[in-house]
Amino acid sequence: MPYIMDNPFKSISILYRKSHIWLNNGCAQYDLTAPQAVIILIVCDFKTLTQDEITKRLSLDKSVIAKTVTKLEETGFIIRSTNAKDKRTYDIRPTDKAWKVYPFLKEELDICFQRMTQRMTDDERAEWKRLLLLAAETTIALED
Amino acid sequence: MPYIMDNPFKSISILYRKSHIWLNNGCAQYDLTAPQAVIILIVCDFKTLTQDEITKRLSLDKSVIAKTVTKLEETGFIIRSTNAKDKRTYDIRPTDKAWKVYPFLKEELDICFQRMTQRMTDDERAEWKRLLLLAAETTIALED
DNA sequence: TCAATATGGTGGCAATTGCCACTTCATTAC
DNA sequence: GTAATGAAGTGGCAATTGCCACCATATTGA
Numbered sequence: 151m152p153y154i155m156d157n158p159f160k161s162i163s164i165l166y167r168k169s170h171i172w173l174n175n176g177c178a179q180y181d182l183t184a185p186q187a188v189i190i191l192i193v194c195d196f197k198t199l200t201q202d203e204i205t206k207r208l209s210l211d212k213s214v215i216a217k218t219v220t221k222l223e224e225t226g227f228i229i230r231s232t233n234a235k236d237k238r239t240y241d242i243r244p245t246d247k248a249w250k251v252y253p254f255l256k257e258e259l260d261i262c263f264q265r266m267t268q269r270m271t272d273d274e275r276a277e278w279k280r281l282l283l284l285a286a287e288t289t290i291a292l293e294d
Numbered sequence: 295m296p297y298i299m300d301n302p303f304k305s306i307s308i309l310y311r312k313s314h315i316w317l318n319n320g321c322a323q324y325d326l327t328a329p330q331a332v333i334i335l336i337v338c339d340f341k342t343l344t345q346d347e348i349t350k351r352l353s354l355d356k357s358v359i360a361k362t363v364t365k366l367e368e369t370g371f372i373i374r375s376t377n378a379k380d381k382r383t384y385d386i387r388p389t390d391k392a393w394k395v396y397p398f399l400k401e402e403l404d405i406c407f408q409r410m411t412q413r414m415t416d417d418e419r420a421e422w423k424r425l426l427l428l429a430a431e432t433t434i435a436l437e438d
Numbered sequence: 439t440c441a442a443t444a445t446g447g448t449g450g451c452a453a454t455t456g457c458c459a460c461t462t463c464a465t466t467a468c
Numbered sequence: 469g470t471a472a473t474g475a476a477g478t479g480g481c482a483a484t485t486g487c488c489a490c491c492a493t494a495t496t497g498a
């Protein structure tokens with residue numbers, strides 16, 4: 151079946167959904183879902199973040215972050231502590247449990263990327279990655 | 295805020311969610327949601343399709359297509375008729391109402407694409423589009 | 439021919455997400 | 469200092485999606 155008349159919107163949708171299914175399956179062994187894994191990754195990357203910072207970096211609604219972070223606290227992957235300077239905000243930090251799965255989660259992401267780019271040359275892969283990042287940053291910058 | 299330590303998985307997620315929000319807003323004037331618009335586009339592209347063909351082309355679960363198609367029939371954008379050769383399948387065809395919005399939906403998709411690639415050169419835009427399509431096709435081919 | 443298997447489609451349930459209204463605390467303007 | 473505005477976070481609701489069990493019809497194999 152040829153995929154003529156295709157457009158980038160459809161491609162992005164397919165890549166998003168499939169990569170989430172892959173990541174969900176890959177993370178099940180750690181009792182994590184894909185969105186939980188993404189938050190652990192970003193919290194480990196930055197060591198300390200507020201919920202609002204996560205919201206901005208992932209460009210997700212703040213209520214979505216609140217729900218996922220609550221669950222991650224319950225399951226012991228992160229710790230929340232009230233910020234001393236601003237009592238409205240939480241400082242979010244990874245626990246040892248998070249640091250333990252961190253390298254495996256990065257590996258899972260890598261597997262996803264390799265899977266969807268397996269027909270690309272190394273140059274194409276690097277260029278695609280660069281342009282994806284450029285587009286995502288452009289998109290984030292658009293909203294105020 | 296610098297977006298260091300970023301990865302393509304996160305970029306794809308952001309692009310998917312934002313483009314859907316944009317398309318939803320753009321399609322509201324036609325009383326359509328983004329997923330409904332995508333199905334109208336593909337049905338108009340191919341003139342006649344079964345639900346299963348839509349499922350394969352969009353790489354969505356068949357029950358999702360069934361639900362959306364049912365709604366589109368109720369709102370008069372498509373017609374379902376039982377296939378003569380296989381009574382289990384429907385032939386799905388666009389109505390005049392679908393053909394009327396079709397060019398505008400294509401325009402909306404174009405606006406989305408322009409928005410997220412506005413910092414790219416024409417060459418980069420074309421290359422990104424090509425690689426997106428390649429990755430999406432690779433992804434679809436992976437599942438059996 | 440007839441049983442076993444495969445395929446297209448439907449309905450139910452749970453998870454993720456987006457939007458909105460709301461609370462609490464900070465900051466700004468007067 | 470106090471009122472008005474803004475920002476961080478929460479909870480509720482609806483829409484989309486994925487998975488599973490199921491039904492009806494085709495196809496295959498003995």
